[in-house]
Amino acid sequence: MPFPNLDSVESILAIVIVFGVLVFVHELGHFLLAKRAGILCREFALGMGPKIFSVKRGETEYTLRLLPIGGMVRMAGEDPELDVLKPHMEVTLERDPVGKVTRILLDGPNGEGKGAVTGTIVDFDLEKALSIVLETDGEQRTFSVHPQAQLVKDGHEVQIAPLDRQFKGKTVMQRFWAIFAGPAANFLLAFVLFIVIGLVYGVPVNEPVLGEIIQGGPAAQAGLQSGDKVITIQGQPVSTWREMVEIVSKSPDKQLEIVVDRGGQMINAMVHVKNEENVGKIMVGNAVTYAPAQVLQYGGKSTYEFTTMILTSIGMLFTGSVGLNDLSGPVGIFKMTGEFAQQGLAILMKWAAVLSINLGLINLLPLPALDGGRLAFLLIEALRGRPLDPHKEGMVHFLGFAFLMLLILVVTWNDLHRLFTE
Structure with a gap:
């Protein structure tokens, strides 16, 4: 009977750290912009449910709660x-x-x-x-x-909390930024994580320059070396890494003549391409750069690409192309985080960045009980010139929260069903 791969302390620790950091950064965004607007923040909490630890500093009580799901910044005027x-x-x-x-x-x-x-x-x-x-x-x-x-x-x-210290006592824009800052902080975290990955592990360059050569692989057997720049393959000029990968991947079990530039000297090598599920491989990695400008560009590009990809997936959910059975809930995400943790720090950091983007985007959906729902109500208030009835707005958020909890239960059931039947 399969179960999540959480058999190591490292995997469990990775799950706690990853989700702790994602929630902390999200709530920190709310907290900092609320404080900047002069809003009294009564509590900064990680987790939900009963308190297991608390300490008060200044006007704010910092708490750790029992259930490791979510967190909150409790602002004055939002409680009775x-x-x-x-x-x-x-x-x-x-x-x-x-x-x-x-x-x-x-x-x-x-x-x-x-x-x-x-x-x-x-x-x-x-x-x-x-x-x-x-x-x-x-x-x-x-x-x-x-x-x-x-x-x-x-x-x-x-x-x-005098009115000027309450959330409702601030201008629409001040409240907007206090709410939007949570998801924005998640996008910023993803950008920073991609930059750290680039600084530590390097950014792949698109030039056809060979990086790591896997020992015993086709490239190594043909005498190719790290730093070789591919000039032609089968007489066809190659100018980018993508072009080289495309040619090789379409040539499983074939013998390719590859001409490389090695320190100004042209070297001819005959490489027998390996066949992996009908995809050609020569077992090499591309070269990387640690240049700050390239690392920054990599951070921005990766954040944009994953944001676009997740938005497309969300759109497919609303159009019916993807069903609820295809979604993963907390259990599935925990399981995947544990598995990625065992594949190395770089993979785990990239996964954390993707999760952070996902958290930011989900929270921006204009659904009640989410940050996006609250932003939608602020937009309506700005257009009307006056706020909606707080009791009606509260009821909408309550119903939205109930729906969200039901959705989480459904996807969690799907996760558990997959875990115990696959």
Whole structure:
């Protein structure tokens, strides 16, 4: 009964690192642009579900959660944690030396310090006016609230978020960039990974120059050497590596006369082409370059080519050319990542770059619950000149999330079926 090839610690570690980096970079894009816009980011999380580790630095709590799927940046205004404050509730206010409220205690009269005041809430506005009205000792008093005041309940502190610190309080463009930055970060990561591959392993050149010569292969047996530049094959001039590969691949089991330039000297070699499933091979690799300009070009070109290829595949899904049974879910992707990890770091890095592009593109689809869906709502808001009803938008995102979870279950079932039946 087949099972994912995860029998080595290296494979499991590779899966954790690859997916951890992809999610981290995606969420980091959201986080940095949200912070730049002045949005209060309450939490930066890797994983979903219960917290297994957390640490607070500044205004943000950084958490690691149990389920290694996805992550999130929880921005102020996107959650209901401030709904705990209600009229007629008894609270205690702690104030700083200038009289501004710095802590609102919801667990009864337990304030500390000379500035502590206990009373019943008459009215409050923690978004615009930043004030709270208490009835205390038979009179109503209005208190000014510090923009970074803390709500305290059961020992847990939550910082208030004035409107100008909330996601909804920012301009359409600021919100657009905060959302778009996640997928954009994935494209940038892919570009960087391709550049690292080029710097470490070199970029294949398109000139017909021989690189690594496989020992015992046809080229080695014919006396060809690394660095030889192919001039002609069977008298036909060759100017690019692609032309050379095309000629050789169409000549299985044939004897080819190859003329190469070796340091200014012309060398004739008779090469018997190997037949591998009716494809001709002479067992050579092409030469590589480490030139910075070529490496940058390789990074950009590879990112563009894989983006185009994945977009074509997505288009085939929507046109019906590809069915759900052909899709791979988390299980299938984990399995492939483990297999690529055993083929070497270069292959794993290229796979990680492709996955990063895929993550960026999927998130840009205009579907509810994805970044693309949120961008679509922002576009509608920009065209209308006012936002949609948040409750209606929230319902659409909820339904979209439910559909997305159902899709993940379907493709995961397909993955498991393939694993146990192939």
